[in-house]
Each structure stands twice: as structure tokens, then as C-alpha cells.
Amino acid sequence: MPIQLTSQAYCKMVLHAAKYPHCAVNGLLVAEKTKEKKKDSHGEPVLCVDCVPLFHGTLALAPMLEVALTLIDTWCKENSYVIAGYYQANERTKDSRPNQVAEKVAARISENFSDAAIVMLDNSRLTMSCFEPIVLIYDHHENKWKSREVTFDCFEDWSEAQKITSALLEGRSYENLIDFDNHLDDLRNDWTNPVINKSVLDLC
Amino acid sequence: MASVVKREKMASVSEMYDVGWEEMRDKLRKWREDNCRNSEQIVDVGEELISEHASKLGDDIWIIYEQVMIAALDCSRDDLALTCLQELRKQFPDSHRVKRLSGMRLEALERYDEANKHYDAILQDDPTNTAARKRKISILKAQGKGTEAIRELNEYLEQFVGDQEAWHELSELYINEHDYGKAAFCLEELMMTNPHNHLYCEQYAEVKYTQGGLENLELSRKYFAQALRLNNRNMRALFGLYMSASHIAASPKVSAKVKKDNMKYAAWAATQINRAYKMAGRGTKENKCSMKTVEEMLESMQITMS
Numbered sequence: 001m002p003i004q005l006t007s008q009a010y011c012k013m014v015l016h017a018a019k020y021p022h023c024a025v026n027g028l029l030v031a032e033k034t035k036e037k038k039k040d041s042h043g044e045p046v047l048c049v050d051c052v053p054l055f056h057g058t059l060a061l062a063p064m065l066e067v068a069l070t071l072i073d074t075w076c077k078e079n080s081y082v083i084a085g086y087y088q089a090n091e092r093t094k095d096s097r098p099n100q101v102a103e104k105v106a107a108r109i110s111e112n113f114s115d116a117a118i119v120m121l122d123n124s125r126l127t128m129s130c131f132e133p134i135v136l137i138y139d140h141h142e143n144k145w146k147s148r149e150v151t152f153d154c155f156e157d158w159s160e161a162q163k164i165t166s167a168l169l170e171g172r173s174y175e176n177l178i179d180f181d182n183h184l185d186d187l188r189n190d191w192t193n194p195v196i197n198k199s200v201l202d203l204c
Numbered sequence: 205m206a207s208v209v210k211r212e213k214m215a216s217v218s219e220m221y222d223v224g225w226e227e228m229r230d231k232l233r234k235w236r237e238d239n240c241r242n243s244e245q246i247v248d249v250g251e252e253l254i255s256e257h258a259s260k261l262g263d264d265i266w267i268i269y270e271q272v273m274i275a276a277l278d279c280s281r282d283d284l285a286l287t288c289l290q291e292l293r294k295q296f297p298d299s300h301r302v303k304r305l306s307g308m309r310l311e312a313l314e315r316y317d318e319a320n321k322h323y324d325a326i327l328q329d330d331p332t333n334t335a336a337r338k339r340k341i342s343i344l345k346a347q348g349k350g351t352e353a354i355r356e357l358n359e360y361l362e363q364f365v366g367d368q369e370a371w372h373e374l375s376e377l378y379i380n381e382h383d384y385g386k387a388a389f390c391l392e393e394l395m396m397t398n399p400h401n402h403l404y405c406e407q408y409a410e411v412k413y414t415q416g417g418l419e420n421l422e423l424s425r426k427y428f429a430q431a432l433r434l435n436n437r438n439m440r441a442l443f444g445l446y447m448s449a450s451h452i453a454a455s456p457k458v459s460a461k462v463k464k465d466n467m468k469y470a471a472w473a474a475t476q477i478n479r480a481y482k483m484a485g486r487g488t489k490e491n492k493c494s495m496k497t498v499e500e501m502l503e504s505m506q507i508t509m510s
């Protein structure tokens with residue numbers, strides 16, 4: 001089942017990467033929980049409506065990741081969401097392959113959501129104008145993570161996503177993006193990013 | 205990551221934030237002292253300070269040129285970096301410190317072979333120049349040669365065993381290679397020389413937890429607790445204490461006493477966590493949701509772990 005990204009999900013991922021250009025960053029993608037599982041729901045895309053930025057810098061340590069996964073899972077249940085995917089931008093510009101951390105987290109997510117996807121950001125193509133999507137999407141097939149072709153169908157509305165992301169990058173909104181690391185530094189920092197969400201809504 | 209192209213600056217920093225040149229200079233100093241990597245801000249403030257208030261800065265201007273140059277490299281502002289570099293070259297023509305900056309500019313332009321030549325030239329002249337050696341290791345890191353970077357850094361540390369920044373860098377390199385045992389060793393060195401640093405304790409605990417296994421979990425719990433003793437507001441240590449104690453209590457391999465003790469530690473940590481969220485949420489509507497979420501999460505974990 002392919003995933004689709006809303007403008008909000010896409011732009012917050014890109015803002016997270018832009019906030020920490022010298023670090024690796026990662027986060028979770030969440031989708032709305034559908035009530036019934038239709039028999040022919042294979043092939044219908046899973047719409048990732050939002051993302052939760054997690055960490056920057058060292059991604060490979062377990063305890064805070066576990067806390068984040070459990071906390072965000074609880075939050076999802078309260079909001080009828082489900083964790084449907086994982087995103088990561090590596091530290092180096094030219095490196096956009098999913099690594100062991102990505103595969104481990106995705107495997108964990110797959111325990112609760114069978115079609116979990118890995119979304120990697122291609123740092124080398126990140127620009128202010130966002131003229132093309134910079135994500136690589138990986139699905140789990142036969143025990144391997146394989147990348148799928150990214151088209152505009154991977155977005156709920158690419159031109160809206162492009163317009164909003166570009167505007168927020170220009171306006172340096174990434175300075176106000178909160179990830180889980182920021183939250184652990186100061187609990188008042190809200191990882192649901194209500195301020196950025198509002199900016200996205202205002203630009204829609 | 206490729207830096208985004210700079211937009212046109214609209215208003216000056218001093219206009220936007222209503223600050224004078226002295227405040228801008230002091231801000232730059234604070235960022236230098238704290239070793240912050242907020243390069244966009246440094247470029248904004250520094251560029252304006254240099255272009256409009258250079259004469260007032262006295263001898264501070266040279267260290268500001270250095271700071272702004274490095275920040276400019278981070279922001280792909282090669283124009284600004286070159287300006288700063290040229291001023292420094294004029295003032296300090298034979299300086300190794302400036303030569304290192306030239307090397308860094310070449311690194312930013314991904315001309316690694318030329319950069320290495322610069323650093324080798326410095327080291328020919330002065331084999332004890334630590335800055336040049338660290339830049340060479342950074343180049344290996346930038347090229348994705350993690351194993352080689354680790355090897356070189358180990359050699360460096362044999363000679364310069366007291367270099368804390370290097371030990372910390374090495375621990376990070378090991379973590380990225382998932383060699384948690386060696387990462388722990390580096391952090392042990394840091395804890396020995398900095399026994400009051402709660403961050404090293406907490407990072408060591410995280411590494412031990414990640415290594416896994418009952419013994420490492422118990423060690424991690426002890427060091428999360430130690431980090432809390434050193435700084436009772438370290439949320440990572442508090443969460444870590446909760447997680448490690450909960451996992452130990454849930455393990456089938458522990459005695460009844462150990463199980464009981466760890467359930468006590470976990471319960472204590474849960475209370476502290478809830479209290480911390482309550483304090484943070486005082487007055488704000490949104491954070492009350494956060495508090496509720498945390499309470500529920502802790503409760504649900506107790507259920508699954510018991």
C-alpha cells in the first residue's frame with residue numbers, strides 16, 4: 001500500500017532537515033486510523049496527514065527513541081491516528097540511503113502497521129524553491145527495503161505542498177520547529193508544532 | 205547537507221531587533237564561548253557588524269572575522285567567507301591558524317585533496333598542530349570514511365589523551381557505527397575527568413541501555429540516577445531511569461527483591477515525570493493534553509511491563 005503525503009507532513013519534514021543542516025534528523029509519519037479494513041484496500045494509498053520530528057544529531061541510541069515511540073503512540077490513539085512511517089535525513093549531503101537505524105525503527109512500526117514506509121530526504125536536492133519533491137520512499141518487499149518511484153501522486157496536492165514548503169523555508173519558519181529533542185530540553189516545547197501547523201493552514 | 209540559497213536581506217539586524225553594535229558584538233562573543241553552531245544568525249549579525257562597525261571593534265575584529273568566516277562556510281556564503289579570509293591573511297600572513305581556515309574553505313568547496321595538502325603543510329612545519337589533525341579527520345568523516353576516521357582519531361588520542369572534545373567526537377563516531385562498547389569506553393574517560401558533568405553520565409547510561417542485556421540495563425539505571433543527582437532537571441535521565449527500572453522489573457531473570465526495588469524506582473520516576481509535566485503545563489491549555497498523554501503512557505507501560 002503506497003503512502004501519500006499531505007502538505008503539512010511534507011513541509012515539516014523538510015523544515016526539520018533545514019533547521020539542522022549539519023545533523024542527521026528523523027521523525028515519524030502519522031496517518032488517520034481508518035475504521036474498517038476494506039477487503040480491496042490493497043492499492044489504496046495511506047494518507048500521512050502529519051509528521052512528528054524526533055531527533056537531530058545522534059539517532060542511534062535506544063532509550064529516548066523508545067520513550068518517543070510510546071508517547072507518540074499514546075498521542076496517536078487519543079487522536080485516532082496511527083504511526084504509519086518513518087523519515088530520516090542523513091548527516092552527509094550525498095548520503096540518502098536508509099541505514100540500520102531507519103530499518104530498525106521501521107521494523108518496530110511495522111509491528112503495529114503492516115505497510116509502514118521509510119521516507120528518506122535527498123539532502124542534495126534541497127532548495128528554497130522546492131521545485132521538485134526531495135523524498136525517496138521505501139517499501140518492505142520480501143525482507144528488503146526497495147525504493148519506489150516518486151511521482152506527484154505521492155502527494156495529496158504537490159503544488160500546494162511546494163508552495164507552502166517554499167514559503168516557510170524563505171520565512172525561516174524552521175527556526176521555530178520543535179522536535180522531540182527540543183521537548184526533552186524544555187518540556188514546554190510542543191512537538192505537535194501547533195504554530196507551524198497554523199502557518200501551514202494559513203497558506204493553504 | 206546542501207545549504208539553501210540565501211534570500212535577499214530586507215531589514216538590518218539592528219533595525220529588526222533594536223540593538224546597538226555593542227550588543228551585537230557581545231552576542232557574537234557569547235556564541236563563541238558557548239560554541240554554538242547557529243551559523244545563519246552569526247552570519248546575519250556578524251556581516252552587519254563587520255561592514256558597518258569595523259572601526260569600533262578594535263582587536264576583537266580578528267576573532268570576529270574568524271567566527272563569521274566559519275559560519276559563512278556553513279551557509280554557503282563563499283563571498284563573505286573569502287572577504288573575512290582575505291582580511292585575516294593580510295593581517296596574519298604566516299599564521300597556521302589562518303592557513304587552517306583556508307583549508308576549511310577548501311573543505312566547504314569539497315576540494316578535499318587540496319585541503320589535505322594545506323593541513324599536511326601545517327603539520328610538516330608543526331607536527332603538534334592539533335587543529336590540522338582534527339581537520340584531516342573531519343575530511344574523512346565528510347567523505348563517509350567512518351572506520352578510517354575512527355582509526356585516525358584513536359591514534360590522535362594516544363598522543364593527546366586529555367583532549368575531551370576528541371573523546372566525545374570518538375564516542376559519537378562509535379555510536380554511528382553501532383560499536384556501543386567502544387563508545388561507552390570513550391564516555392568512561394570523559395566521566396573520569398568530568399565527574400560532575402551530568403550530560404556525560406546520561407549519555408553513558410543511554411549507550412549502556414542500547415547495548416542491552418540485564419547487566420547493562422542495571423548499569424544504565426545507576427548512571428541515569430547519577431545524572432539526576434548531578435542535575436535533577438535532566439528529563440532524559442528521568443525518562444531513562446523510568447525505562448531502565450521498568451525493563452529490569454519486567455525481566456524474568458531477576459529476583460523478587462530486585463523486581464520490587466526497581467518497581468519502586470520506576471514508580472518514583474513516574475511521579476517525578478508527571479510532576480515535571482504539570483509544572484511545564486501550568487497555565488497553558490495545550491500542555492494539559494501533553495500531561496494527560498504522559499500519564500496515560502506511563503500507566504500503559506506499567507500494564508505491559510508487569
